Amino acid sequence: MRPGPTTAQRRADVRLGLVLAAATAASTELARSFGYSLPQSPPALEQLAWALAISLPLCVRRRYPVAVLLVVSATFIALQARLVLEGTMTSICLFVALYTAGAWARDRRVATAARLVVVVAMFAWLVIGFSATPLSAMLPGTDSDQTGFLPPRAATVVYATALNVVYFAGAWMFGDAAWRDARSRAALAASNEQLRRSREENARRAVLDERVRIARELHDVVAHHVSTMGVQAGAARRVLDTSPDDARAAMAAVEASSRAAVEEMRRLLGVLRAGDAPHGPDALDGGPGPAPDLRCLPQLVAEPRGGLQVDHAEVGTPRPVPPSTSVSAYRVVQEALTNVVRHAGARRASVRLRWLSGAVEVEVVDDGRAAPSGGGGLGLVGMRERLALHGGLLDVGPRPDGGWRVRARFPLPEDA
Structure with a gap:
């Protein structure tokens, strides 16, 4: 009409x-x-x-x-x-x-x-x-x-x-x-x-998605390193008078963690300031700069965490992984270890990297409390968002024999 x-x-x-x-x-x-x-x-x-x-x-x-x-x-x-x-x-x-x-x-x-x-x-x-x-x-x-x-x-x-x-x-x-x-x-x-x-709605959604990605990345970068610095600073304060050497080691760990945080923040800001910054699942995670990925798991596990002992094992034959998937898997492990330090009160944690048929799986388990306490849950939200972007599966919950488990499975392309 x-x-x-x-x-x-x-x-x-x-x-x-x-x-x-x-x-x-x-x-x-x-x-x-x-x-x-x-x-x-x-x-x-x-x-x-x-x-x-x-x-x-x-x-x-x-x-x-x-x-x-x-x-x-x-x-x-x-x-x-x-x-x-x-x-x-x-x-x-x-x-x-x-x-x-x-x-x-x-x-x-x-x-x-x-x-x-x-x-x-x-x-x-x-x-x-x-x-x-x-x-x-x-x-x-x-x-x-x-x-x-x-x-x-x-x-x-x-x-x-x-x-x-x-x-x-x-x-x-x-x-x-x-x-x-x-x-x-x-x-x-x-x-x-x-x-x-439709263009306006797509632009609005793109802005919202970008905000979510930025918030997720900031949380992963800041929460991990700040939590580590808090634990090490607390340890240094407790042994400052009785064991100066241990206090100095703890402060050195604080210094190293702060430098790593600053470096990752610079990388993140570099992505945000780039005129041709990518969008979608690869944005921020796969942007310019040395973004940490699965190859950096040994260094992540080796970071001091105020008495928490973390071991690392890899199962299966490594395969090529898309950069965004590798970075997201690394971030899941990083967030899981941060939650162990902040909430679980654990003494030991284990990180497993498994190469499966058509997928790569990361798992973090600890011997602490059976359920996390406190916190706003932003870390778990970020994990779920990362897995949803890649079409993966996330399993978070208590272990039958005590402790907590975080398991994330990322599908891999057939030619990977």
């Missing part, structure tokens, strides 16, 4: 109606001046009134297209019956009304029915006129002798019929073509609007 007329189009209709009214009135008076009138023709004022009656309704032609068509058509037949012989401008008014009904009527069935009624009525009036009018009246100054292929009356009927067929068919087809064109433009505009909204 095409949209309704705009304010500008309605104003244009008013201007068109007034112009046609003036032109029809002038043409009617000129026809009288040319002598195109009969003794039975109405007075000049009545002819002027008929001229205004057939043209002024066109001021609202796009607002009420079917009603205007019916009014103009009835007026056209009436002024013909009243022998108002001006035919040029009145025919133009009828053409405009018929065209408008086809181009602007919102109910297509009503538009078709109204136009069909008008066309049938006009041809019926034409037939009545031919039947009731003598040849001398139709063709003044012409005798009844045949001078061409057809007799004069037959030629007149054929000519008038063909002219009216072209007239009404043209108005009908032009109106339908305008309707189809308007519908196509409206559909294109709606499609463009939907596309614009």
Whole structure:
């Protein structure tokens, strides 16, 4: 369905109606001046009134297209019956009304029915006129002798019929073509609007996804190193007076962890400041800079954690891993060890890297409390988001024999 007329189009209709009214009135008076009138023709004022009656309704032609068509058509037949012989401008008014009904009527069935009624009525009036009018009246100054292929009356009927067929068919087809064109433009505009909204929604989602990725990465970088620094600083404070050497070792661990945190923060900021920073699962995790991945697990395990002993083992034959998958697996292990230090109160933890058929699996288990305590759960949320991005599986929960387990399985591509 095409949209309704705009304010500008309605104003244009008013201007068109007034112009046609003036032109029809002038043409009617000129026809009288040319002598195109009969003794039975109405007075000049009545002819002027008929001229205004057939043209002024066109001021609202796009607002009420079917009603205007019916009014103009009835007026056209009436002024013909009243022998108002001006035919040029009145025919133009009828053409405009018929065209408008086809181009602007919102109910297509009503538009078709109204136009069909008008066309049938006009041809019926034409037939009545031919039947009731003598040849001398139709063709003044012409005798009844045949001078061409057809007799004069037959030629007149054929000519008038063909002219009216072209007239009404043209108005009908032009109106339908305008309707189809308007519908196509409206559909294109709606499609463009939907596309614009879709682009805005995609951009909004991209911004939200980027915020989530940044928050996840910041949590992984900050939480791990700050937790380690807190544990080591606490250990140094406790042994500062009794064992200065152990205190110095703990402070050295704090220094090393702070440097690592600063280095990772610089890498992260480098990704965020890059003009062509990637998006999607590889964003931040696989950006420029030495992002830690599965190859860095031995160094991660070897970091001091305030008395927590961590062992590391690798099972299976190593296979190539996409960079984003490798970084995400590393982050899962890093977050799991951070949670062990912060919440579990464990003395030992184990890190396992397993190479499976079509997947790589990392697992962190500890001998601490059976459930984590405190915290806002952002670390677990980040783990789940990473696994969801890669289509992996995350298993987090207590172990039957005590302690806590975090197991993450990342699928690998077939050619990996």
